[in-house]
Amino acid sequence: MRTAFDATVSDRIRSLGIRVLEGGRLSREEGLFLLNLESSADIFDLMSWANRIREHFKGNQVHLCSIVNAKAGGCSENCKFCSQSAFYQTGSPRYGFVDPEPALEAAAEAGRNNVTALGLVAAWKGLNEGPMLDEVCDRVRELKAQGNVRVDVSLGIIKNENVARRLRDAGVECYGHNLESSRRFFPEHCSTHSFEDRLETIRLLKQAGIRICSGGIIGMGETREDRCDLALELREVGASVVPINFLNPIEGTPFEKLPPVPPLEALKTIACFRFLLPRQEIMVAGGRTKNLRDLQSLVFAAGASALMVGNYLTTLNRPVEEDLQMIADLRLNPSWEHNFADQDSADPSTACHADHPCSCHSSTTPAAATATATAATAAIA
Ligand code: SF4
Numbered sequence: 001m002r003t004a005f006d007a008t009v010s011d012r013i014r015s016l017g018i019r020v021l022e023g024g025r026l027s028r029e030e031g032l033f034l035l036n037l038e039s040s041a042d043i044f045d046l047m048s049w050a051n052r053i054r055e056h057f058k059g060n061q062v063h064l065c066s067i068v069n070a071k072a073g074g075c076s077e078n079c080k081f082c083s084q085s086a087f088y089q090t091g092s093p094r095y096g097f098v099d100p101e102p103a104l105e106a107a108a109e110a111g112r113n114n115v116t117a118l119g120l121v122a123a124w125k126g127l128n129e130g131p132m133l134d135e136v137c138d139r140v141r142e143l144k145a146q147g148n149v150r151v152d153v154s155l156g157i158i159k160n161e162n163v164a165r166r167l168r169d170a171g172v173e174c175y176g177h178n179l180e181s182s183r184r185f186f187p188e189h190c191s192t193h194s195f196e197d198r199l200e201t202i203r204l205l206k207q208a209g210i211r212i213c214s215g216g217i218i219g220m221g222e223t224r225e226d227r228c229d230l231a232l233e234l235r236e237v238g239a240s241v242v243p244i245n246f247l248n249p250i251e252g253t254p255f256e257k258l259p260p261v262p263p264l265e266a267l268k269t270i271a272c273f274r275f276l277l278p279r280q281e282i283m284v285a286g287g288r289t290k291n292l293r294d295l296q297s298l299v300f301a302a303g304a305s306a307l308m309v310g311n312y313l314t315t316l317n318r319p320v321e322e323d324l325q326m327i328a329d330l331r332l333n334p335s336w337e338h339n340f341a342d343q344d345s346a347d348p349s350t351a352c353h354a355d356h357p358c359s360c361h362s363s364t365t366p367a368a369a370t371a372t373a374t375a376a377t378a379a380i381a
Helices: 008-023 028-035 040-058 100-112 131-146 162-171 195-206 224-237 264-278 286-300 319-328 366-380
Strands: 061-071 117-122 152-156 172-177 211-213 216-218 241-246 281-283 305-308
Touching: 008 028, 008 264, 028 224, 028 264, 040 241, 040 264, 061 100, 061 281, 100 117, 100 172, 100 281, 117 131, 117 172, 131 152, 162 195, 172 195, 172 241, 195 211, 195 224, 211 241, 216 224, 224 264, 224 319, 241 286, 264 281, 286 319
Parallel strands: 061 117, 061 305, 117 152, 152 172, 172 211, 216 241, 241 281, 281 305
Antiparallel strands: none
16 A cells, blocks of 8 residues: 655654754654654654764764673562562562672673673662662772773662762762653552652752663553653753663563564654754663564664663673674774763754764854754755
């Protein structure tokens, strides 16, 4: 069956793309327009603009992250997607906080693979002051002294600013704390803590000067409106890294029977996040292989700028070598150095990546930079 070409849709995607390239923001209604695109031609059109936006703000550099399950299983929370919740029978392993040797070995391996950051992830509700915080800080210091990777942590809810300050003083630059979904949908997957608890944790961490890595999970039964609201909330809280996970349904959890996200829907969601969060590190994380299958090499063309490599917390990923080859084939450069300077420019609305072949960098005023960005955009459109 033929589908009629609707030039107004293509024109609107283009004009929104140009606006983002020029430093403009999308409204909720515009984000929803993009998320509701249905035809594959429109989705590929959207992706081509998301790719331009990624290239404009990020150049050809991509960042890789790995995680270590630093404390596994037996979590007191009831997140319905999670195999580590004590509420569900999943066969997930259980062990206490990771010893120095395996953590150091994981960091050394991550360094060999050009990985930017290694995240220590703990399956518990949160972290308070006490001996466990001392142990976490010790592990962070040891890894930082080794110098192979940036040391990130994901340690759940924090209710005390001293905890955030101690983590920062130990060397934590970036803290992983997903919002997981929209404010509206959050109670559908967790009732033992709230969306507000998560926002408050992010607020305390930011106050201590720690960067935020926060995203969510696609495919839990949320609507496209929820996906849009999640992206807007992440824009509002100022997340620096935005991991997009696709649900990998785990047997024994309440979400075990949920269907996978169709690959084009997954790519469209990544592209929409790039439109809504143009300068953030959009990282494709868990569930990539299961949901995207053969289309996973298109995640960068859809606007992603970072990838989680190596195994996930409780599920396997494909070998790192295959991801590195895919990145090389795409002529992208896995840079291990990342200090977020590209998100801290004096004029964040117009700054683009130094490697990007536009003439923005020779401009002397923001107005001139905008004019040259427009000209460059027109030339490639
Ligand atoms: S808080 Fe984290 S580890 Fe615990 S159940 Fe929820 S997602 Fe799993």
